Amino acid sequence: MNSKALRLGTRRSKLAMSQSRQVADAVSRVTGRPVELVEITTYGDTSRELLAQIGGTGVFVTALRDALLRGEVDFAVHSLKDLPTAQPEGLALAAVPLREDPRDVIVARDALKFTDLPRGARIGTGSPRRMAQLNSYARSHGLDIRTVPIRGNVDTRIRYVRDGELDAVVLAAAGLNRIGRSDEVTDFLSVDTVLPAPGQGALAIECAADRADLIAALGELDDPLTRAAVTAERSLLAALEAGCSAPVGALADLLGDGQIVKEMRLRGIVGTTDGSRTVQLSTTGPVPETYDQAMALGRELAAEMLAQGAAGLMGERAH
Numbered sequence: 001m002n003s004k005a006l007r008l009g010t011r012r013s014k015l016a017m018s019q020s021r022q023v024a025d026a027v028s029r030v031t032g033r034p035v036e037l038v039e040i041t042t043y044g045d046t047s048r049e050l051l052a053q054i055g056g057t058g059v060f061v062t063a064l065r066d067a068l069l070r071g072e073v074d075f076a077v078h079s080l081k082d083l084p085t086a087q088p089e090g091l092a093l094a095a096v097p098l099r100e101d102p103r104d105v106i107v108a109r110d111a112l113k114f115t116d117l118p119r120g121a122r123i124g125t126g127s128p129r130r131m132a133q134l135n136s137y138a139r140s141h142g143l144d145i146r147t148v149p150i151r152g153n154v155d156t157r158i159r160y161v162r163d164g165e166l167d168a169v170v171l172a173a174a175g176l177n178r179i180g181r182s183d184e185v186t187d188f189l190s191v192d193t194v195l196p197a198p199g200q201g202a203l204a205i206e207c208a209a210d211r212a213d214l215i216a217a218l219g220e221l222d223d224p225l226t227r228a229a230v231t232a233e234r235s236l237l238a239a240l241e242a243g244c245s246a247p248v249g250a251l252a253d254l255l256g257d258g259q260i261v262k263e264m265r266l267r268g269i270v271g272t273t274d275g276s277r278t279v280q281l282s283t284t285g286p287v288p289e290t291y292d293q294a295m296a297l298g299r300e301l302a303a304e305m306l307a308q309g310a311a312g313l314m315g316e317r318a319h
Contacts, residue, residue, distance in 0.1 A: 006214075009064045009073035012039045012297040013153055019180045020077045021113030023097070023221070027075075030220040038073050040064055052107060065091060066206055069078045073150040074175035075218060080174075080199035080230055085238035094218035096227040100174035100252040102201035102251060104130060104194050106187040107158050108168035118146065121167040124150040124160050128129075128247040128273045133194040135275025137243045147273075155317040158184060168193075193267050198233035203227055228264065228288045235298025236268050239242060240310060245270055247314060254287065254296070261287055268301050270310045 005026065017037065019210035024035035037053050040063050061083055064076040080096065087093060106123075114134075117123070123145055125131060131147040137170035138145045148166060150157060154175060161165040170189070176182045205221065207214050216285055236250045249269040256262040264287045271278030283301045288294035302310075 001035060002169050005036045006031065006075065007073040009038050009040050009067045009076040010034050011060060011064070012041060015154060015175050015179055016077075016079075019079070022178065023077045023203065023205060026097070026221055027218065030090070030238055031217045037065070040067055040073075043131075046184055051211050065206070065213065066072055068206065071208070074211070074214060075205055078200040078204045078206065079233075080204040083204055083234075085234050090209050092209040092211075092215050092230060093204055094207050095222040096230060098223040099207070099222045099226040100177055100227070102196045103173045103191060104170050104189045104200075105173045105176065105185040106168050106170060106189060107161055107184050108186045109161055109164070111186045112168070114168070114189060114193075115141070117143070117167055119144040120146060122148050122165075124157060124166040124169040126151040127170070127197070128161040129249050130194060131272035131273040132247040132275055132278065133249060133269065134170070135273065135279050137275070138160050138195050139275050145263040150286065154179065170267040172196070172200055185254050189266075190246050190252055191253075195251050195267055197239045198248065198250040199230045202230050215251045225261070225287070228294045229253070230266065231291060231294035232266050232288065235295040236266065236280045236302045236305075239299045239300075239302030240268075240270065240305065240314070247273060250298075255284065263287060264297065266297050266301050268305055270305060270313050272313050277313055279308045279313060281308070 008020055008024050010016050020037055022038060028035050030215065065218060067073045067089060068076055108117060111254055125147060126149055134147055150160060154171060157169045157171060161169055169190060176185060205218050207218060220245050232252040232282040233250040237248055240248055247270055252264055252266045254261045255265055265282055265284040268281040269278055281304050285297055288297055
């Protein structure tokens with residue numbers, strides 16, 4: 001048995017390090033080999049610009065992928081929602097582990113719920129998707145909110161609320177769970193209110209495509225139903241020709257009774273960031289058993305959304 005340590009490439013942020021450590025422990029268990037973390041700084045970590053302006057969240061992925069392709073690390077862990085939809089040549093998506101909570105959450109002052117925020121409340125988020133849906137919900141429910149573009153790590157975002165600059169910030173439940181700060185959540189946003197980003201709450205474990213032994217070992221951590229769901233969500237995103245910074249929400253969930261899963265429902269939404277116009281549709285079908293079936297589910301829903309004018313709501317379409 002090979003006892004040489006495997007090198008796991010990770011971003012340096014507290015969240016990335018936390019989720020990478022969790023994966024490292026799991027990989028050690030299935031391979032019997034130690035795993036060491038190799039910290040890599042990405043452009044997205046050092047730039048102060050808003051994510052939507054520097055090319056979406058793919059900016060967090062490129063440096064990790066370059067390190068993989070150069071053989072400096074054996075595998076890398078990404079937040080799946082950060083991955084561009086096209087799989088690069090030479091790399092394999094070896095595993096998509098069981099998904100964490102996909103929902104968005106609010107951290108608000110005075111432990112307020114979203115619907116209890118005062119008139120004119122300032123809500124911070126760097127995501128056009130969150131802005132579009134929060135503003136749309138507010139319009140249809142008579143709430144008066146202001147969405148404020150922000151970025152930064154979890155600490156920075158929550159500090160805006162603690163310091164009184166903002167009334168609330170929107171974050172991903174999964175991220176707060178992974179760094180042990182879910183007790184700071186003041187409200188969970190139902191997916192009926194805000195559909196998450198495609199792949200939100202899921203991790204992607206990537207390695208070189210020619211490492212068959214490593215792909216097989218990492219594959220032990222794969223959850224087939226999570227993989228089918230996120231493949232359908234990302235297929236929808238790709239077919240809308242939208243980058244990861246576009247205002248697209250998508251969630252595939254499993255429908256059934258008790259332990260028996262019968263169908264997969266895919267929901268998608270796209271909207272203008274002011275919430276004035278949205279296209280939201282869903283489709284339900286058999287649980288995909290292959291990659292191609294999952295891709296088809298996403299493409300079919302995207303085609304229906306485009307037929308209803310989705311493209312015009314996304315601003316500049318990514319090419």
